Amino acid sequence: xxxxxxxxxRFGAVLANDRVSIxxxxxxxxxxxxxxxxxxxxAMRIAYGFYTADSGEILINGQVRExxxxxxxxxxxxxxxxxxxxxxxxxxxxxxxxxxxxxxSAASLDLRKAAEEIRKLxxxxxxxxxxxxxxxxxxxGQQQRVELLxxxxxxxQLLILDEPTAVLTPQEVEEFFAILRGMREQGKxxxxxxxxxxxxxxxxxxxxxxxxxxxxxxxxxxxxNAADLARLxxxxxxxxxxxxxxxxxxxxxLALRDLSIxxxxxxxxxxxISFEVRAGEIVGIAGVEGNGQTxxxxxxxxxxxxxxxxxxxxxEGCDITQLDARKRKELGIAHVPEDRxxxxxxxxxxxxxxxxxxxxxxxxxxxADGILLDQKGIQRRTEQVIRDFDVRPPxxxxxxRALSGGNQQKLIIGREFxxxxxxxxxxxxxxxxxxxxxxxxxxxxxxxxxxxxxxxxVSAELEEVTALSDRLLVIHxxxxxxxxxxxxxxxxxxxxxxxxxxx
Amino acid sequence: MRQIFTLQLLFSTIRLSTPLVLAALGxxxxxxxxxxxxxxxxxxLAGAFTAASVTYYAHSPWVGLGSAIIAGAAVAAIIAVACIxxxxxxxxxxxxxxxxxxxxxxxxxxxxxxxxGSTPQIPRENLLPVLSHFLPFMPAWRIxxxxxxxxxxxxxxxxxxxxxxxxxxxxLRLRAVGENPEAADAAGVAVNRMRYVGxxxxxxxxGIGGAYLSIGQSSLFTRNMAAGRxxxxxxALIFGxxxxxxxxxxxxxxxxxxxxTIQMQGVAKLxxxxxxxxxFIQMIPYVxxxxxxxxxxxxxxxxxxxxxxxxKEK
Numbered sequence: 001x002x003x004x005x006x007x008x009x010r011f012g013a014v015l016a017n018d019r020v021s022i023x024x025x026x027x028x029x030x031x032x033x034x035x036x037x038x039x040x041x042x043a044m045r046i047a048y049g050f051y052t053a054d055s056g057e058i059l060i061n062g063q064v065r066e067x068x069x070x071x072x073x074x075x076x077x078x079x080x081x082x083x084x085x086x087x088x089x090x091x092x093x094x095x096x097x098x099x100x101x102x103x104x105s106a107a108s109l110d111l112r113k114a115a116e117e118i119r120k121l122x123x124x125x126x127x128x129x130x131x132x133x134x135x136x137x138x139x140x141g142q143q144q145r146v147e148l149l150x151x152x153x154x155x156x157q158l159l160i161l162d163e164p165t166a167v168l169t170p171q172e173v174e175e176f177f178a179i180l181r182g183m184r185e186q187g188k189x190x191x192x193x194x195x196x197x198x199x200x201x202x203x204x205x206x207x208x209x210x211x212x213x214x215x216x217x218x219x220x221x222x223x224x225n226a227a228d229l230a231r232l233x234x235x236x237x238x239x240x241x242x243x244x245x246x247x248x249x250x251x252x253x254l255a256l257r258d259l260s261i262x263x264x265x266x267x268x269x270x271x272x273i274s275f276e277v278r279a280g281e282i283v284g285i286a287g288v289e290g291n292g293q294t295x296x297x298x299x300x301x302x303x304x305x306x307x308x309x310x311x312x313x314x315x316e317g318c319d320i321t322q323l324d325a326r327k328r329k330e331l332g333i334a335h336v337p338e339d340r341x342x343x344x345x346x347x348x349x350x351x352x353x354x355x356x357x358x359x360x361x362x363x364x365x366x367x368a369d370g371i372l373l374d375q376k377g378i379q380r381r382t383e384q385v386i387r388d389f390d391v392r393p394p395x396x397x398x399x400x401r402a403l404s405g406g407n408q409q410k411l412i413i414g415r416e417f418x419x420x421x422x423x424x425x426x427x428x429x430x431x432x433x434x435x436x437x438x439x440x441x442x443x444x445x446x447x448x449x450x451x452x453x454x455x456x457x458v459s460a461e462l463e464e465v466t467a468l469s470d471r472l473l474v475i476h477x478x479x480x481x482x483x484x485x486x487x488x489x490x491x492x493x494x495x496x497x498x499x500x501x502x503x
Numbered sequence: 504m505r506q507i508f509t510l511q512l513l514f515s516t517i518r519l520s521t522p523l524v525l526a527a528l529g530x531x532x533x534x535x536x537x538x539x540x541x542x543x544x545x546x547x548l549a550g551a552f553t554a555a556s557v558t559y560y561a562h563s564p565w566v567g568l569g570s571a572i573i574a575g576a577a578v579a580a581i582i583a584v585a586c587i588x589x590x591x592x593x594x595x596x597x598x599x600x601x602x603x604x605x606x607x608x609x610x611x612x613x614x615x616x617x618x619x620g621s622t623p624q625i626p627r628e629n630l631l632p633v634l635s636h637f638l639p640f641m642p643a644w645r646i647x648x649x650x651x652x653x654x655x656x657x658x659x660x661x662x663x664x665x666x667x668x669x670x671x672x673x674x675l676r677l678r679a680v681g682e683n684p685e686a687a688d689a690a691g692v693a694v695n696r697m698r699y700v701g702x703x704x705x706x707x708x709x710g711i712g713g714a715y716l717s718i719g720q721s722s723l724f725t726r727n728m729a730a731g732r733x734x735x736x737x738x739a740l741i742f743g744x745x746x747x748x749x750x751x752x753x754x755x756x757x758x759x760x761x762x763x764t765i766q767m768q769g770v771a772k773l774x775x776x777x778x779x780x781x782x783f784i785q786m787i788p789y790v791x792x793x794x795x796x797x798x799x800x801x802x803x804x805x806x807x808x809x810x811x812x813x814x815k816e817k
Contacts, residue, residue, distance in 0.1 A: 050689075050815075071691035086686035088679045089807075099679050100690035102672035109672050150690065 001026040001158050001189040002047060002078070007056035009042055016042040018213040019056070024158070024206075029180060029190045031200040031221070034210035034233055035434035037404055040193045041083070043210070044160045048080040049073040074101070079151025080160040085143050087135045094118060094131040097150045121152050125186070126179060140167040144176070158189045165199055169288045170462055170495040177203050195233075195435065197226040198463075209233055234436050244446045247470040250279035253423050253454035254300070259311035261295045261304065261478075269295040271478040272311065277423065282445065282455040284469025284486065286462060288498050292478035293458045294338060297427050300456070301335040302328045303343075315423065329358055334421035336412055338428040338458070340405075344412045347401040351391070352382040354400050355415050381418065389414035390440060406437035413441060417448060424448060427458045442468060462491055476500050512759075512766050517654050518720065520751075520758025522547065522729075524657040525712030526736035527743070527750045528664055529705035533579075535668070535745055536701030537681040537808040538586055541597030542578075544733025545604035546706050550575045550713020552608040555622040555724035556615060564631045568714045575710020576703050578604075583702035587695050590812035605727055612724070620726030622717070631719040653715040660708070664747040677701055681806035684813040694813045709733070738792050745806060756795070760788040 002024050009017040017039045024030045032040045046053045049067040057064050060076050067073050073080070087096050094114045103117070104110030115131040122128050127145040135143060144164065151159050165173045180190055180203060194200060200207050201221060209217035209232040217232045230238040254277040261270040270292040277283045287293055298304050300313060302325035313321045315331055323331075337343035345354050356365040356378050364377035382396040389410040391403070400408055409429065416424065429445065430438040445468060449455050459465045465472060466486040474482045474497040482497050526543045533540035540546075553574035558567030582600060585591040609620040616623055633649050668674035676697050679687040684694045716732075717724040735757050743750030764787050771779045 048689075069691070070689050071693070074691045080689065082689065086683070086689040088682045088686050090682060090804075091675075091678065095675055096686075096690075099675055099687065100692040102675060104672070106672060109670055109675060154691075 001061065002191075003059040004043060004047060005057050005059065007043060007046055007053045007058075009039075009046060009051060009053050015213050017046070017053070020210070020213070020215055022208050022215065022218075024189060024191055026189050027184060027187055028205040029184055029192060029203055031204035031207040032191060032193045032210060033195060033197065033200055033207060033229060035195060035436065036406065036432065037434075038210040038233070039213040040210050041162055042213075044080065044162060044191065044193055047073065048078060048160060071100075074154050074156070077155060077157040078160065079154055079156030079158070081144065081147040081151065081162065081164060083163040083166065085140075085147055087143060087146060089134075089136040091135060092131065093129055093133050093135065093138075093146050093149075096135060096146060097131075097153050101154055118149060118153065121149055125149075125152060125183060127152075141169075141172045141176075144168070148179070156188075158191065159183070160191045160193070162193045163195070164192060165194065165196065167289075169498060170491055171499055173199070197229050200229065201226060211235055230435060234434075238435055238439060242442045242446065242467040244468075245450070247281045247449065249281040249470070250452060252276040252278050253316060254456065255314045257312045257314075259296075259299070259309070259313060261292070261299050262308045263295065269478050270299070273478075273480050274311075275473060275480065275483075277454040277456050279422070279454050280449055280452045281470045282449050282457055282468055284465035284472045285456070285458045285475050286465045286472055286494055286498060287458075287475035289460050291475050291498075293427070293475060295478075296475075297335070297338070297425050297456070297458055300425050301325060301333065301337075326358075329419065332419060332422035334416035334419045334424045336409075336416050336424070336426040336429055338431070340408055340412055345400045345408060348399050350397050350399060351386065351403075351411060352378050352396040354411060355382040355385050355396075357415065359419075385411065385414035385418060389417075389444070404434075405431075406433040409433050409441065410437060413444060417444065421448070421453055424453055424455045426455065428460060429457070430459075430461070430464060462494060466491070466494070474498055509766070512762050514650065515762035515765060516755060516759045517650060518758075519761045520754045521651065521654045521657050522712040522715050522720075522732050523736045523739055523754035523758055524661065524751050525653075525715065526709045526733055527740045527754050528657075528660055528747065529575075529708030529712070530737055530740045531664065531705075531745060531747060531750060532677070532701045532708070533705035534740065534809055535681045535806055536677050536698045537684060537806055537811070537813070538583070538698055538702050539593040539597065539810045540579075540582070540702065540705050541594055541737065542582055542600035542733070543705070543709050543736050544729050544731065545597070545600040545602075546575050546578055546709035547713040547716065547729040547733050548604040548608060548727070549578045549706075550710035551717035551728055552604075552611070552622070552713070552724045553710070554714035555625065555717040556611070558625055558629055558718050559616075559623055562629050564629055564714075564718050567718050568631065568711065571710040571714035572707045573710070575706035575708070575713065577706070579703050579706020579709075580699075582706075583699050586812065587698050587702070590814070593810055593812075601733070608724060609726060622724040625718060625722045627722065629718075630722055631715065651715065651719050653711065653719050656711070658751075661747050661751045668747065678806070680813070681808055684808050688813070688815065694815075698813070712736075735788070735792060738796055741805070742795050744804065753795075757788060757792065760791040763787055 004020055004022045007017050007020045020043050022043065034040045045051050047058060049069045049072050052068060058067055065076060094111050097118055098114045102109055103113045118131045127149055129142050129145045168176060184190060204221045207219050207221050208215055209229060211233060257274050258272045259270060260268060260272050263269045285293055295304065299309055302323060306322050312319055320328060341347060359365055364381050365373060367374040379396060386394045391407050391411050429441050445455060457465060457468055469486045472484050472486040473480050474494060476498060484494060526547055530540045530543050550571035554567040554571035557570040558564055561567065578600060582596055585596045586593045612618050612620055612622055631651060631653055633651050635649060676687065676692045679692060680694045680697045688694050716728055739753035739757055740750050742753040764784050767784045768781055769778060773779055
């Protein structure tokens with residue numbers, strides 16, 4: 001169907017694709033795996049005309065073709081669903097689907113005809129969605145269906161999907177895979193970019209592995225396994241499971257009593273939650289995103305004004321409900337935020353400046369007189385974090401923006417671990433982070449636990465919370481709907497609780 | 504009170520709102536495509552000066568109007584090239600155009616008419632006509648038929664714009680590139696081409712508004728005759744949430760405030776029987792603008808990509 005031959009692409013000094021050749025057979029599901037920055041997305045964006053290759057050629061059905069813009073790609077029957085959806089939020093589903101390929105004449109847009117055709121496609125591919133709904137009112141799963149419909153509406157024969165499952169719940173992933181299999185049966189060809197090995201094995205026929213801009217493996221899925229793929233991706237042996245000794249929990253460090261949190265619109269985001277986190281244990285919170293996890297963690301970190309909060313939060317026996325973020329930090333409550341760009345870093349500031357965020361007004365960031373920044377102290381602290389947390393490149397003067405997601409995350413985790421914390425609040429610790437760095441971060445969190453720190457972990461990755469947690473709470477609609485033993489409960493069981501069903 | 508709220512006030516409002524509506528609709532095309540158009544003031548002036556000069560020589564308001572449209576579009580094309588192709592800062596570019604058109608007409612009128620800033624008087628029969636010109640058989644309805652043909656045109660353009668924006672592929676694409684150019688690009692829409700069209704249309708419409716100022720409402724171009732209307736139009740566009748009909752209503756509100764000012768002077772009295780100082784009356788339009796902007800702008804949602812050039816990675 002499509003073949004990339006010796007595609008090379010440079011962004012400044014970075015060689016993003018180095019003679020990449022990928023051949024996708026018609027009527028198959030072809031996975032492309034690799035760590036962040038391995039060049040998977042770049043290669044596919046070239047195929048879709050978003051970038052132009054420096055050299056190499058693209059063949060479609062055996063013929064060399066020039067693809068300069070997405071418009072060309074669409075004409076050759078290629079559709080792409082991007083990791084960040086390409087939808088115009090205030091517009092309707094139908095408007096988004098027809099945009100750029102409108103039915104009717106130039107003088108009049110025939111949205112009724114469009115809606116009819118969309119309905120036909122939704123039936124055929126089991127992608128139900130209301131054509132008249134506005135995008136911003138839809139869930140991410142529904143938005144993804146709109147993206148698929150957009151490609152199908154343009155008669156795409158080849159669909160390129162960039163990290164399509166990143167935003168879905170386990171149930172949604174199952175449904176989504178069923179849709180993909182259905183499409184394959186109808187003769188469509190699918191390329192799926194991912195870094196989740198379990199998904200590669202579950203859905204694909206063939207798999208191409210990329211590392212550092214090169215293709216390092218081309219395999220039939222039936223002839224490989226997760227360990228082999230991980231080794232190819234990272235270039236060394238990788239521990240896919242978290243090794244951790246049994247927890248030795250001590251006294252309760254954090255205790256919540258009937259904690260409720262209101263959103264800005266006045267609705268209840270968290271609804272009378274009570275639980276404890278003890279020293280030396282990791283308590284995980286599993287849940288579909290947007291069920292109150294963000295509000296809960298931000299409230300505990302002191303980032304949500306007390307007027308939105310009722311109930312009590314106590315830390316080592318003292319009520320801290322009314323304390324602000326700085327006071328809580330001084331007590332030893334560290335926070336690794338879910339969105340490192342929004343809450344975690346000042347992207348244009350140096351690693352050194354980012355390392356002292358939160359302790360910028362006291363030692364070691366400030367000299368004894370309390371007026372001037374202590375450059376030496378800052379440098380020492382930064383070098384220590386960079387060394388202990390393997391931040392690369394190890395240059396304290398670089399702006400945080402220059403680091404990959406994984407290294408940014410390691411810097412934040414290092415900073416928070418240096419507090420040092422008695423309680424760690426950690427949200428999505430490995431979102432957008434490579435397998436190698438995931439392994440590293442997981443080991444650090446377990447090590448912190450073993451030093452006696454209490455850890456409250458929120459993650460949208462079910463595998464992550466079940467692997468790391470000693471106890472697992474499931475949250476739905478702002479309520480804790482159950483506690484399970486992560487070593488016993490199955491993903492299906494937990495997934496069902498996450499969506500409001502009972503286990 | 505009865506001396507203030509007269510039919511006169513209504514028609515005065517329509518008259519004063521007309522250039523605002525045209526400029527604001529122009530701004531709408533540009534801003535819906537994602538390009539800030541702070542240069543409406545300069546575009547009005549460009550249109551006004553061109554219309555007056557060309558009409559003076561050509562003796563035809565239609566030729567003058569056509570030239571004003573072309574001049575507005577040409578100046579807007581400069582903005583478009585700077586902001587779209589060269590990704591210049593949109594506010595700075597627009598400000599530059601505004602400053603240019605405070606000075607340029609003075610220079611040109613000096614060269615053309617040996618005057619400092621204004622064009623010669625144009626005879627009444629060569630000005631843009633009012634409706635009575637087409638309806639000579641309705642003398643009893645003078646007050647209605649004294650409305651300029653351009654006011655009627657502005658009204659038509661409001662509804663045409665609404666149709667174009669929401670009922671044609673062009674409008675869909677225009678809105679899409681202003682909201683999310685990446686998405687539009689991914690859907691195969693030529694983002695920058697849409698933006699060029701949006702910006703150039705804004706110049707053409709503001710050009711009509713300018714022509715109305717010089718050869719509709721008055722009979723010559725005078726220095727800086729737009730007097731901030733371009734900025735008030737911009738405020739109306741924001742207050743009208745970048746929607747055609749609401750924007751027109753916002754323009755009518757500002758036009759009304761202006762008309763009220765004229766109507767009240769020398770008429771409005773303090774309870775003590777003294778005249779309200781004229782300075783206070785003249786403050787009304789500006790106070791209305793500030794109150795409206797400060798009070799309601801928070802609820803207005805701009806096109807999301809407004810002000811950001813579309814940078815396609817290569």
